[in-house]
Amino acid sequence: YWAQHIRQPVHFHPAITHTAPHTHTYLELGPAPTLTTATQHTLHHHNHPTPLLTTTLTHKQPDTQAFANALARLHTTGNTVDWTPWYPATPTPRTIELPTYAFQHQRFWLAPPTRPNGRGEQHDPAEAQLWGAIEAQDVDALTSTLRLEKNSPGIDALLPALPLLSAWRRRHREHAIIDSWRYRVAWEPLPDAVATPALTGTWLLLVPSGLAGHPVVQAAAQALDAHGAGRETLTIDTAAAHREALAQQLAGLIGVRTAPAGVLSLLALDEGHHPDHPAVPLGLAATTALVQALDELGWPAALWCLTQGAVAAASTDVLPHPHQAQIWGFGRVAALEYPRLWGGLIDLPDTIDARAPGRIAGLLVPGQPEDQVAIRSAVLGRRLEHAPATDALTAPWQPSGTTLITGGTGGLGAHIARWLARNGAPHLHLTSRTGPDAPGADQLTQELTDLGTTVTITACDVSNRDALHRLIEAIPTDRPLTAVIHAAGIAENTPLSEIDLPHINEVLQPKALAAAHLHELTKAHDLSAFVLFSSGAASWGGSRQAAYAAANTYLDALAQHRRAQGLPATSIAWAPWSDAGMAADVAAVDYYNRRGMNPLAPDLAVASLQHSLDHDDITVTVADIDWQKFPTSFTAQRPSPLLTRLMPAPAPDADAPDSTSAVSSLQQQLAASTPAQQHQLLLHHLRTHAAAILGHPSTDAIPPAQPFQELGFDSLTAVEFGNRLTTTTGIDLPPTLIFDHPTPNQLADFLRERLVDAGVASEGRLLSDLDTWDSVSEPSAVDEAARRRITGRLRLLLAKWSGADHETDRSTAHGELETATAEDIFDLISDEFGKS
DSSP states (O other): OGGGTTTSOOOOEEOSOBSOTTSOEEEEOSSSOTTHHHHHHHHHHTTOOOOEEEESOOSSSOHHHHHHHHHHHHHHTTBOOOOGGGSOSSSOOOOOOOOSSOOOOOOOSOOOOOOBOSSSOBOOHHHHHHHHHHHHTOHHHHHHHHTOOTTOHHHHHHGGGHHHHHHHHHHHHHHHHHHHHEEEEEEEEEOOOOSSOOOOSEEEEEEETTOTTOHHHHHHHHHHHTTTOEEEEEEEOGGGOOHHHHHHHHHHHHOTTOOOSEEEEOGGGOOOBOSSOTTSBHHHHHHHHHHHHHHHHTOOOEEEEEEESOSOOSTTOOOSOGGGHHHHHHHHHHHHHOTTTEEEEEEEOSSOOTTHHHHHHHHHSTTOOOOEEEESSSEEEEEEEEOOOOOOOSOOOOOOSEEEEETTTSHHHHHHHHHHHHTTOSEEEEEESSGGGSTTHHHHHHHHHHTTOEEEEEEOOTTSHHHHHHHHHTSOTTSOEEEEEEOOOOOOOOOGGGOOHHHHHHHHIIIIIHHHHHHHHTTTSOOSEEEEEEEHHHHTOOTTOHHHHHHHHHHHHHHHHHHHTTOOOEEEEEOOBTTSGGGOSHHHHHHHHHTTEEOBOHHHHHHHHHHHHHTTOSEEEEOEEOTTTHHHHHTSSSOOGGGTTTSOOOOOOTTOOOSHHHHHHHHHHHHTSOHHHHHHHHHHHHHHHHHHHHTOSSGGGSOTTSOHHHHTOOHHHHHHHHHHHHHHHOSOOOTTHHHHSOSHHHHHHHHHHHHTSTTSOOHHHHHHHHHHHHHHOOGGGSOHHHHHHHHHHHHHHHHHHHTOOHHHHHHHHHHHHHTOOHHHHHHHHHHHHOOO
């Protein structure tokens, strides 16, 4: 066959017999496609039908591959190929019939994940096989992997070291995973704003009653007054602040028809506790009511909250006001739930210098990106980053005496108790609200006792200072209190708009208030560890967790505050654990996984706790985050400078729209199309972006009449879809878009009305507007004179739309005017032309 000739130069001629008599085939036999290209140009120049031109060898492919490709092309275009020489003589190759259509390479199976080894490197299969054999201490697998004889001297020398190598490998892998989970908060120096920042419009300055002379109040007022803003100062009684009353107070001050340019709140400065809800700081209570009131007013004004000494942004910060830190946790959630209302957080130092007002003003200027800032000797932006791996270890932390665990009978507390018992804790004192009556308490006691520790379980509300004091005083002197692990708390899943003071108090009591009591009551004890179980909600926020985030942010601040006083403290902001706490059910695990938050395995979580104590951490975040997924959901409605150090570099994405040209191109296409074409154009636009978001290779998977929710859209992908459409259409679209217009067809109609019929109202929209007016309008709600004026106006509108004789209707309207009072006339003039 050709194999013995393909390296010999031959003449170029039409190829072998084929079954498509009207199609010519040209095959070049030679070491390179010398004649194929020239022939193609020649035939094209003479307008010949396009034939098949192929060559047996090229410089771009290995010989065997190029030759096989040539044979395949000949075969698939109808040429008869003798395949016998291609295969070995035996066994005789068997042929089967194939489909007459092309194979479709669309995969529906997820690719197996490749996880980094903790240093950002991917595992080498051969290395993994070797260490797998060592860890299993499998001699047969080891000799096979190393390609050694079973009785070779090398194996005999290696066998005694296998247990040691196996243990080292497990520790190394565990440490690599733990290191990849560890994050910390850093503060990045920011350039100062423009030298003379310019503010416009009227700003509301909200000051707690009794604090008018506070230095922060003076600095904030100067920031507004000296940089062009009008200022309206409103004193707030924080103990009496409620959303309805506060909304009325705000509207009455600024005027219902005129929204302020911005709101600057200093309410966080009031650190007193609410008289009816002792766990709630007055500043937090008033700020919650403020956010809810501003949402009801609907003002397009950004809310900024100032604190003082609430965050440890510099190494010299002693954090004198940890209670104010709760505003920072609350604010991070407000930013997620109210992305357009929330402005940001600014923390001022203990001593305010002359530059502070200008720096405050620079941060308030619309358009600057930072929303979590501390002003110190420089302006610092809050960032989350990987905590650096460290091997420095003074001495492993070891429990001694009595370890008090709050929430000790819960899921997290039980894991911690077992870990301490395995590490030789002499005495564990577990406390919870139900104590020995908690489900599984007896089994846990027996399990811990079998591990060699003495266990005491007590029912105690640790938010009750007196009860906690009695519990601590009752700890035996022969086993003194040496460590506190505060794991108590309750979960929260309530929108910020629905929370009230009893709810906030309920969430803060077992977490923040109890931590404050533990801090005060154990100051005189010689503790080796004071561990606070915080949450990722304190690090980055979490929707529907405003009070929970506030409580946990206080724990982080309290740890910093204690360290400044020379006391032990470690606060760990945990991501969810896989079988405890909020992630104890399959639905919760699926929710977190889809958003790039993988729940932590409990054994590695407790190893992370040991690591933090061994390395004397103050605050650390422990989370298993997929940084390809997590930022997408977290920044769906609002960018976040907090994550800039962790977000992956953006890859080119042909499906991701982002430019004014995209909007302009769509508008131009719509303008040049008929109504039917406009619908199809928008429908194709919608289906293209829906397919890209859901991961489909084409729009065929998006039927025009099938509801989006049936296609797989959820609230997260709905937000992403709306953001894409906002970018490509240039119009502001609500997050409920796919629920209001559930199919691509219906959504295309809606977008066509917004994009094409803007200013040319459609029948459906006008009738809908009339229905809306009729549903909210009740004749009995206005007096007789108002009804006459409204009726006259409706008659004029009817005449305009019906094409009737305007003079007849106008005479009727004039008849109404003749009977109107002077007050009616002035009201009508005001309605028609506006007030001067």
